[in-house]
Amino acid sequence: MITYVEAEAKNRRTSGVIPLHGEAGFAGMRKAGQLTAQALDLLVDAVKPGVTTLELDQLAYGFARDHNAIPATLFYKGYRHSICTSINHVVCHGIPDERPLREGDIVNIDITLIVDGWYGDSSRMYPVGEISRKSERLIEVTYESLAAGIAAAKPGNTTGDIGAAIQAHAEAERTSVVRDFVGHGVGQLFHDEPNIMHFGIPGTGALLKPGMIFTIEPMINLGRPHVKILADGWTAVTRDRTLSAQAEHSIGITATGNEIFTSSPKGWFNPLDARR
Ligand code: MF3
Ligand code: CO
Ligand code: CO
Numbered sequence: 001m002i003t004y005v006e007a008e009a010k011n012r013r014t015s016g017v018i019p020l021h022g023e024a025g026f027a028g029m030r031k032a033g034q035l036t037a038q039a040l041d042l043l044v045d046a047v048k049p050g051v052t053t054l055e056l057d058q059l060a061y062g063f064a065r066d067h068n069a070i071p072a073t074l075f076y077k078g079y080r081h082s083i084c085t086s087i088n089h090v091v092c093h094g095i096p097d098e099r100p101l102r103e104g105d106i107v108n109i110d111i112t113l114i115v116d117g118w119y120g121d122s123s124r125m126y127p128v129g130e131i132s133r134k135s136e137r138l139i140e141v142t143y144e145s146l147a148a149g150i151a152a153a154k155p156g157n158t159t160g161d162i163g164a165a166i167q168a169h170a171e172a173e174r175t176s177v178v179r180d181f182v183g184h185g186v187g188q189l190f191h192d193e194p195n196i197m198h199f200g201i202p203g204t205g206a207l208l209k210p211g212m213i214f215t216i217e218p219m220i221n222l223g224r225p226h227v228k229i230l231a232d233g234w235t236a237v238t239r240d241r242t243l244s245a246q247a248e249h250s251i252g253i254t255a256t257g258n259e260i261f262t263s264s265p266k267g268w269f270n271p272l273d274a275r276r
Helices: 004-011 023-046 053-066 133-151 159-172 271-275
Strands: 083-087 090-092 106-115 118-127 183-185 192-196 213-216 219-221 227-229 236-238 244-246 249-253 258-260
Touching: 023 053, 023 106, 023 118, 023 213, 023 249, 023 258, 053 083, 053 106, 090 106, 090 219, 090 244, 106 133, 106 244, 118 133, 118 244, 118 271, 133 159, 133 213, 133 219, 133 244, 133 249, 133 271, 159 192, 192 213
Parallel strands: none
Antiparallel strands: 083 090, 083 106, 090 236, 106 118, 118 249, 183 192, 183 213, 213 249, 219 244, 227 236, 249 258
């Protein structure tokens, strides 16, 4: 027996071709992306020692409701929350719960808001109080890797160029790239073509063309790249229990480069900027 949501997901299985969006799509993504970024900005002050990830989830849900947006993860394949909260060695898809955050934790919050049918998907790292130098370094390398991937996202390059740029930076900094999760086409579907791997070989994969819209969302580990999924069926953790970090933007390929739909209205790229 399959659930309604699973049946719906099957109906909407992608066609296997990479959609090319026009100005209306870019306008829709700009609006959804900016609301998503506002939600992530709002969470900056809320993340502190003692707060629970369930409280952060409720804050995000309230923000979405107040702005006529729908959190895409709510009831997605049985997921029951508005955000994913991935703490320390959790790589991605951590489920909000009653555990209070502790000084020194690093947490990724991932949210996708649907506005007028368009999906703005983004995630950021949040330091909880004072964090260690090694956590700070991991966050810096993760944002630099995302920036390297975004810089490679332009017409004439390929999806493999994006992955190669991310991998080259992460590995030069003696960190590793998680292989098990990828960026994805986004737009009026949550997960569409193309897949964006965060590692790879330059010149391989799909040719990037103006109108393509997708996420780049590298997960970077201090230790080895391998992950396992916990018994809840969602939470991905590093096998060696070393720290992991992730950052995600939704972008669109333009004639000359790309547009980042989910950049912070406050101008924060690396969250460590917000505290300097
Ligand atoms: N937002 C995630 C992504 O970047 C997907 C989360 S699906 C969930 O693709 F069900 F785990 F929430
Ligand atoms: Co995504
Ligand atoms: Co996401």
